[in-house]
Amino acid sequence: MSKEAVLHLEGLSKSFGDKVALSNISFSVNQKEYVSLLGPSGSGKTTLLRTISGFETPQAGRVTLAGRDVTSAPAHDRGIGFVFQNFALFPHLSVFDNVAFGLRNRAQPVPESEVRSKVLEMIDLVGLQGLARRGTHQISGGQKQRVALARTLVTRPKLVLLDEPLGALDANLRQRMRTELRNIREQLDIPFLHVTGSETEALAMGDRLIVLDNGRIGQDGAPDEIYNRPASANVARFLNRYNVFDGAFEGDAFVTKYGSFPYASRVTGGESAYAIRYDRLAARPVGSAPGSNLAATYVTSEYLGSSLVHLFETADGKVVEVEHHLSNGPPDAYEAGHAYALTWKSEHGIAFG
Amino acid sequence: MTVANIAAPAKARVKTRAAKGLGVAGTYLLLAPAMVWMTLFLVVPMAMIVYVSFWTQSTFKIDSTLTLASWRTFFASDTYINSLWTTVRIWLIVLVTTFLVGYPTALYVGLFVKNKTLQTALLVVCVIPFWTSFLIRVLAWRPMLGKEGAINILLMKAHIISQPIEALLFTELSVVIGMTQIYVVFMVGPIAFMLGRIDPSIIEAARDLGADFWRILRKIIFPLSLPGVVVGAIFVSVMVLGEFATSAALSGRKVNLLGNIIVTQVGSLKWALASVVGVILTVIMGLVIAGLLRVVDLKKEL
Amino acid sequence: MESRVLKPILAVYLGLFLLFLYGPFLVLGILSFQQGPEGGPQFPITEWSIFWYQHILGLAPPSRVAPLPIGISLFRSLSLAFMTMITSTVLGVMSAQAFRRNFRGKTLAFYLIVLGMIVPGVLVGLGSALVATTTGIERHWWSTAFATHVVYTLPFAFLVMLAIFNRFDGSIEEAAWSLGASPVRTFRKVTFPLIFPGVLSAMLFAFTLSYDEFSRTLFSSGREQTLPLAIYGTFTVEIHPNVFAFGVLTTLFSFALLTVYAILMTLSVRRARRVAIQESIA
Numbered sequence: 001m002s003k004e005a006v007l008h009l010e011g012l013s014k015s016f017g018d019k020v021a022l023s024n025i026s027f028s029v030n031q032k033e034y035v036s037l038l039g040p041s042g043s044g045k046t047t048l049l050r051t052i053s054g055f056e057t058p059q060a061g062r063v064t065l066a067g068r069d070v071t072s073a074p075a076h077d078r079g080i081g082f083v084f085q086n087f088a089l090f091p092h093l094s095v096f097d098n099v100a101f102g103l104r105n106r107a108q109p110v111p112e113s114e115v116r117s118k119v120l121e122m123i124d125l126v127g128l129q130g131l132a133r134r135g136t137h138q139i140s141g142g143q144k145q146r147v148a149l150a151r152t153l154v155t156r157p158k159l160v161l162l163d164e165p166l167g168a169l170d171a172n173l174r175q176r177m178r179t180e181l182r183n184i185r186e187q188l189d190i191p192f193l194h195v196t197g198s199e200t201e202a203l204a205m206g207d208r209l210i211v212l213d214n215g216r217i218g219q220d221g222a223p224d225e226i227y228n229r230p231a232s233a234n235v236a237r238f239l240n241r242y243n244v245f246d247g248a249f250e251g252d253a254f255v256t257k258y259g260s261f262p263y264a265s266r267v268t269g270g271e272s273a274y275a276i277r278y279d280r281l282a283a284r285p286v287g288s289a290p291g292s293n294l295a296a297t298y299v300t301s302e303y304l305g306s307s308l309v310h311l312f313e314t315a316d317g318k319v320v321e322v323e324h325h326l327s328n329g330p331p332d333a334y335e336a337g338h339a340y341a342l343t344w345k346s347e348h349g350i351a352f353g
Numbered sequence: 354m355t356v357a358n359i360a361a362p363a364k365a366r367v368k369t370r371a372a373k374g375l376g377v378a379g380t381y382l383l384l385a386p387a388m389v390w391m392t393l394f395l396v397v398p399m400a401m402i403v404y405v406s407f408w409t410q411s412t413f414k415i416d417s418t419l420t421l422a423s424w425r426t427f428f429a430s431d432t433y434i435n436s437l438w439t440t441v442r443i444w445l446i447v448l449v450t451t452f453l454v455g456y457p458t459a460l461y462v463g464l465f466v467k468n469k470t471l472q473t474a475l476l477v478v479c480v481i482p483f484w485t486s487f488l489i490r491v492l493a494w495r496p497m498l499g500k501e502g503a504i505n506i507l508l509m510k511a512h513i514i515s516q517p518i519e520a521l522l523f524t525e526l527s528v529v530i531g532m533t534q535i536y537v538v539f540m541v542g543p544i545a546f547m548l549g550r551i552d553p554s555i556i557e558a559a560r561d562l563g564a565d566f567w568r569i570l571r572k573i574i575f576p577l578s579l580p581g582v583v584v585g586a587i588f589v590s591v592m593v594l595g596e597f598a599t600s601a602a603l604s605g606r607k608v609n610l611l612g613n614i615i616v617t618q619v620g621s622l623k624w625a626l627a628s629v630v631g632v633i634l635t636v637i638m639g640l641v642i643a644g645l646l647r648v649v650d651l652k653k654e655l
Numbered sequence: 656m657e658s659r660v661l662k663p664i665l666a667v668y669l670g671l672f673l674l675f676l677y678g679p680f681l682v683l684g685i686l687s688f689q690q691g692p693e694g695g696p697q698f699p700i701t702e703w704s705i706f707w708y709q710h711i712l713g714l715a716p717p718s719r720v721a722p723l724p725i726g727i728s729l730f731r732s733l734s735l736a737f738m739t740m741i742t743s744t745v746l747g748v749m750s751a752q753a754f755r756r757n758f759r760g761k762t763l764a765f766y767l768i769v770l771g772m773i774v775p776g777v778l779v780g781l782g783s784a785l786v787a788t789t790t791g792i793e794r795h796w797w798s799t800a801f802a803t804h805v806v807y808t809l810p811f812a813f814l815v816m817l818a819i820f821n822r823f824d825g826s827i828e829e830a831a832w833s834l835g836a837s838p839v840r841t842f843r844k845v846t847f848p849l850i851f852p853g854v855l856s857a858m859l860f861a862f863t864l865s866y867d868e869f870s871r872t873l874f875s876s877g878r879e880q881t882l883p884l885a886i887y888g889t890f891t892v893e894i895h896p897n898v899f900a901f902g903v904l905t906t907l908f909s910f911a912l913l914t915v916y917a918i919l920m921t922l923s924v925r926r927a928r929r930v931a932i933q934e935s936i937a
Contacts, residue, residue, distance in 0.1 A: 055829050075832040076841075082833035088826040092848050102834030105844060148830075155834055383753035384764060387746045387809060391767050394802040395774065398782025405785050458672045461665035475669075482676055485909045486867050488886045489902035493679030495894060496686050503682045506699075534675060566661060595775020598869065598887065612777045612870075619874060624785060631781050638775070 004067075006031050006191050007052070007159050012061030014044075014051050021047040023215045025061070029159065029191050034182060036206030036223075037195045038238060044215040045195045049161045052193070053082045066158050077107075081152035081160040081190075085167050087144045089136040095147050096132040099123060102155035122154040125184065142173045149181075153188060160185075162194040166201060178205055199240045203227060211235045229265065233273035233352045242275040243320050254351040258294050258314065262346030272353030278323035280348040283310060283332070283340040294342040296320055298334040310334060312342060402631040410625035423625040427633070436609040437633065443528065443600075443610065444593045444641075450533045451589050452582065455540035459581075462541070463548030464574070476545060479538050487535070491602045494531045498522040498603070523605040531599045536592055540585035547581030548574070583649045590641045594634060611637075680906065687899040695895075707900035720895045724885045731796050732866055732882035738797070739804040739865035744857045746805070747812030748850075751820050772810035776870030779803055784874040794877035803871040808864045812857035819853030852923040859916045863909070 005028035012025040021044045029035050039045045050056045052063055054075030063071045070078045090098050100119045103110040110118070123132055126146040131139060136147070145165060152160060165181075166174045178201065185192045196202050202209055203223045211218040211226065218238070219231040230236040236244055247256030254261050254274055261274050286295070296312035299319075308331045310322045320342060324331045334340065409418045427433045462475045482490060497503045498521040505517040520526055551574065559569050597612030611634045618627035689695070690702035709715040711723060750768060754761065783803050787794045794800070823846075831841040847854075869883040876884065889898055 053829075053833055055832075074838075075829070076835055076837050078833075079835070080833065082830065084826050084830060086824075086826060088824070088830040090827055090831075090845060101831065101836070101844075105831070105840050106835030107837070151830075151834065377758065380753045380756055380758055383749045387750040387768060387813070388764060390746065390802075390805060390809070391771060394783065395771055395779065395806045396767070398779060398786050399774070400782075401785040401789070402778065402782045405789075454672070454675070457665055457668050461662075461669050465662050465665060478673065479676065481910075481913075482680070484863060484913060485680075485906045486883065486886070486902070488867075488869060488883050489683070489905060490679065492886075492894070492898060492902065493683040496682050496899075497679050501699075503678075534679070538676070591773055591775060595777045595870070597777060612775075615777050615781055616873070619781065619784060624788065627781055628785065631778055634775075635778060642773075 004031075005029060005064075006066055007193070008062075008064040009052070010062040010064070012048070012051060012058050012063065014047055014056060014058045021215055022051065022058070025215075025217060027210060027217065027220055029193060031189065031191055033208055034185050034192045034206045035194065035208045035210060036202040037193060037210050037212060038199060038202035039197070039212035039218075040238060041197060042214075043212040045197075045212050046163055047215075048212065049082070049163050049193070049195050052159075053080050053161055054078050055082075079158050081155065081157035083148050083152055083160065083162040083165050085164040087148045087168075089144055089147055089151075091136050093136070094132070095123070095128065095134050095136065095139065098136065098147055099150045099154055101151060106155070118154055119150075122150045125153075125187070126150045127180070141169055142177070145169060145177065149184070153184070153190070156188075157190065160190055160192050162192060164196055165194065166196070166198075174201070181205070199238060203239075211238055213238070230275065230350065231267060233271045233275065236273070236275040236350070236352075241279075241323075242277050243281070245274045245276075245318075246272070247274050248272045249351070249353050254349075254353075257316070261349055261351070263349035263351035264347040265350045267350065267352045270352055273351075275350045275352070276344050276348060278309065278321045279307070279325060281320070281322040281342050281344050283312065283322050283334065283342050286339055286341050288341070294320065295339060296342055297339050298336055300336065301331075301334075312340065399635070402628045402635070404628075405624055406628035406632050408625045408628075410623060415624050423629045426626060427629045432609070433614065433630075436611055436614055439525075439608060440594065440611045440634075441637070443525070443532070443608070444590060446529055447532045447536065447593050448586060448589055450529060451537045451540045452586070454533060455537045455585070456544060456582075458537075459541045459544035459548060459578075460574075463545035463578075464551070472545075472549065476542065479541055483538055488598065490535055491531060491599050494527065494534070494603055495522065498527050498530070522603065523607060525604065525608050527603040528600045528608050531603045532593055532596065535599065536589045539588040539592070540582075543581035543584040543588070544578050545581070547578045551577050580649050583645050587642055587645050590645070591638060594638050594641070683899050683902050686896055687903050689896040689899075707896045708904075710897045711900050711904065720897060723889065723897055723901055724880070725882065725901070728880050728882045728885040731879060735796055735801060735804060735881060736862045736866035738801055739808055740858050740862040742801075743805045743808040743812045743861045744854060746809050747816050747857055747861075748854060750809075750813050751816030754817060755820055755825070768813050769810050771806040776807070776868070776873075779806060780871040780874030783871075787875070794875055796872070796876040796879055796881055800872050800876040800881070803875050804865045804868055807868065807871060808861040811860045811864060815857040815860060816850070816853055819850050823850065852920055855916065855919055855923060859912070863912065 007029040009028070010026050012022055013020075014022040025048060037045050037048065047056060051058050054070070054073065054077075058071070061071070062069060065078060065080065070080075090101065093101065096119060099122060100115050103115045103118060104112075120132070123129065126149055128143060128146050128150065131143060136144065139147070145168075148165075162181075166177055169177060181192070181194070182205065194205055196205075203226075206223060208221065209223045209226050210220045213232065213234045218235045219226050226235065227239060227241070230239060230242065233244055236242040245256045245258070245261070247254055247261070249255075249272065254263055256274060261276075263274065283296075283298070294314065296314045299311045299313050301311065302309045306327070307323050307325045310324065310331075312320045312322060314320065322342065405415075406423060407419045407421065408423075409416055409420045410423055458479070462472055462479075466472050466475065495502070499505070500517045500519060500522070502522065504521060505514075508514045509517065521530075555573060556569060559573055564572070595612055596610055597616050600608040600610050600613055601616075611630050614630045615627045615634070618624075618630065685700070687707055688703050688705065689700055689707065690704050693701075706715060710718075710720065711725065713722060750764075754765070780803065783799055784794070786792070787799055792799065827845055827849075828841050831845045832838065836844065867883060868881075869887060872881050872884055873887070880888070886898070886901070
């Protein structure tokens with residue numbers, strides 16, 4: 001069990017004309033890792049993937065794969081698999097020929113006798129038994145996804161990049177594929193680098209989560225660590241689980257336009273903001289409870305299955321979300337348009353700046 | 354976080370960047386043969402025309418001493434000046450006739466025929482003659498227009514006329530008729546295309562507001578079809594200005610276009626004069642195309 | 656509303672228009688069955704016969720009507736068209752592939768190529784004749800005429816391929832690279848099969864344009880004539896119905912070409928549809 005990195009990025013920077021897409025990106029991926037890359041659109045995550053795979057050339061920095069510097073190597077010479085968001089299957093080839101393509105067309109093609117057994121084995125692994133002879137237009141979206149996967153994995157790449165692979169699938173399928181992807185990675189022992197714009201997917205999938213913020217690394221760590229201790233206001237925003245307030249430090253206190261908010265964690269540097277997680281808030285009748293107070297009127301609630309999200313609005317129009325996990329007991333009832341006091345414990349507040 | 358609309362911009366980006374596998378050098382290498390070919394066999398010949406127009410031409414020889422002699426010969430001669438005006442006149446007439454004849458057809462096919470397959474089928478039917486021999490199409494007008502030609506016979510049989518119309522063949526009229534028929538399809542195509550792109554709800558809205566059809570035609574349909582008219586006009590103009598075969602076949606040498614002059618001068622090896630006419634023709638074409646492109650900003654509309 | 660009256664009027668107009676377009680052909684066709692060899696190129700038909708078709712094919716007894724110089728000039732036209740088709744399609748595909756990315760001078764290159772279809776044949780022909788005469792190069796159908804034919808047909812092939820590549824999803828090429836296939840191999844195995852319908856169209860365009868080409872060839876083919884030139888030669892002398900018979904045959908030939916093309920296209924279009932479906936998912 002070697003801890004030597006399979007992929008090593010150092011100071012990677014890429015711009016398109018005036019627009020900076022990636023700025024000084026550095027991280028490594030080990031053999032046994034499933035890394036999720038999270039970021040909103042425009043954060044550079046697809047560009048990063050395309051730079052690693054060789055479809056784009058960086059202006060600066062190095063890409064090292066299993067000890068070999070591939071920064072200037074052409075895409076077809078890197079041995080990095082790429083699963084596209086729109087699948088990019090070869091429409092003029094059958095499922096079998098799609099999967100066999102890499103084996104047949106690489107610099108040293110695999111002899112045809114071996115191709116058959118390898119392809120069929122992989123088709124089994126991804127769950128496409130019986131579909132080998134079908135055309136690419138005769139299978140469903142989920143099946144196309146698996147063909148794209150099989151096609152890449154059969155060539156035993158050193159690293160697999162997945163560009164929003166579950167984006168074109170419906171919610172049910174997405175859930176199932178998440179588990180399957182993890183299983184496949186385990187079985188084949190190839191590191192996966194999985195890009196997504198969905199924070200739920202990112203949190204669920206990886207051993208490790210890298211958050212990309214405007215072309216830079218916002219945070220890099222285990223999902224629960226990032227979830228509980230976001231490293232910046234933007235990371236907190238991308239997680240879609242935090243209410244973020246503007247404000248600034250005055251001495252040791254963090255002051256917002258709603259008053260001074262208490263905090264237990266302080267992150268120095270970067271944008272000044274205050275973050276409190278949705279499920280750490282509670283709404284009480286006005287004047288009934290001590291602790292941090294924020295006045296807001298109740299608007300409506302959203303039912304998410306295992307939890308309820310109540311939407312409140314402050315006097316100046318900011319929407320504050322309060323999440324109640326139903327496993328904690330029945331929810332409180334609120335009246336639309338009525339004022340409530342939102343409270344939370346100071347130990348859950350995070351102040352940035 | 355919605356992922357659906359992230360797919361669109363990413364895919365669009367991929368389309369323009371896809372040829373990455375080549376590198377910049379590869380791109381120029383791919384383009385080079387075509388560039389060399391066009392330069393050698395198009396640009397150089399065109400430049401030669403300009404150059405040779407200034408050469409000294411004696412009866413049987415030509416040498417590269419520069420002179421304006423051939424230019425003076427051209428502008429001093431009534432025949433040649435006449436051919437210049439004839440060319441411009443015929444061009445304008447044919448431009449107007451192809452427009453007048455072609456527009457109603459394009460209107461019907463592009464606007465009134467709702468079924469897309471039928472539309473394509475009709476356009477194909479209009480275009481098929483284009484795929485047959487140009488010369489045959491020119492030639493085919495002779496038995497139509499002659500004194501004993503089809504038209505005269507039909508008109509006489511229908512007792513519309515008692516004497517055959519002589520003016521149908523071997524006149525300017527016959528040249529115009531022939532050219533209109535041959536080139537009208539280049540008007541119909543682009544106009545029908547632009548008309549087909551008009552959103553029918555715009556016309557509906559105009560009708561609801563009380564406009565009658567002629568008003569809609571003038572104010573909405575025609576302006577929207579204008580890019581197609583311009584494209585068609587450019588095609589027709591280029592072809593008519595460069596014409597000589599139709600006038601040769603149908604006018605019995607009575608109609609002398611600039612193209613005819615070039616052909617006859619080359620036949621007698623009068624290279625310098627032929628080049629003068631060539632330059633004049635190029636200038637006229639350049640002016641016409643530039644003028645037509647002013648009417649509508651094609652890049653924007655298309 | 657007026658348009659209810661207008662639609663049938665325009666439909667009738669369309670009928671007249673098609674008559675106008677096809678009328679001369681019909682007359683041509685009818686007159687090709689004129690009695691020969693005394694029958695003239697106008698009405699009335701003194702006697703129906705297929706004499707002139709036999710005359711074209713060289714099967715008629717000798718008469719005062721000279722046979723059309725078809726044989727060898729037909730061969731030349733077909734060969735020239737074939738050479739032009741191959742050359743301009745290859746150049747067109749290469750240039751369109753280059754145009755898939757942005758580069759300096761792209762607009763200039765575009766106009767340079769398209770210029771070939773805009774400049775009328777009489778000018779290009781004059782120019783090439785000038786170059787040939789002043790440099791002492793002999794004019795032949797397989798050299799000078801060939802060069803100008805490609806100048807004329809390349810823009811058409813180029814524009815067709817541009818349109819095809821415009822709709823082409825480049826991500827499958829990237830997928831092929833990521834699987835280890837070199838760019839050359841990717842072009843052979845992935846790109847070319849999918850752009851093939853376009854290549855076929857470009858080839859047909861180029862072949863037909865070259866086969867029928869006349870004004871440029873007049874100046875650049877030297878002494879040996881292609882078929883259109885041979886026909887043109889008969890314009891100035893007395894016309895006989897053999898030209899009409901020839902016209903009918905040549906038209907049928909064009910139709911045959913179009914039919915072959917349509918069949919080949921339908922076979923390839925099935926693949927193109929798969930690409931469209933793939934694109935619509937993403």
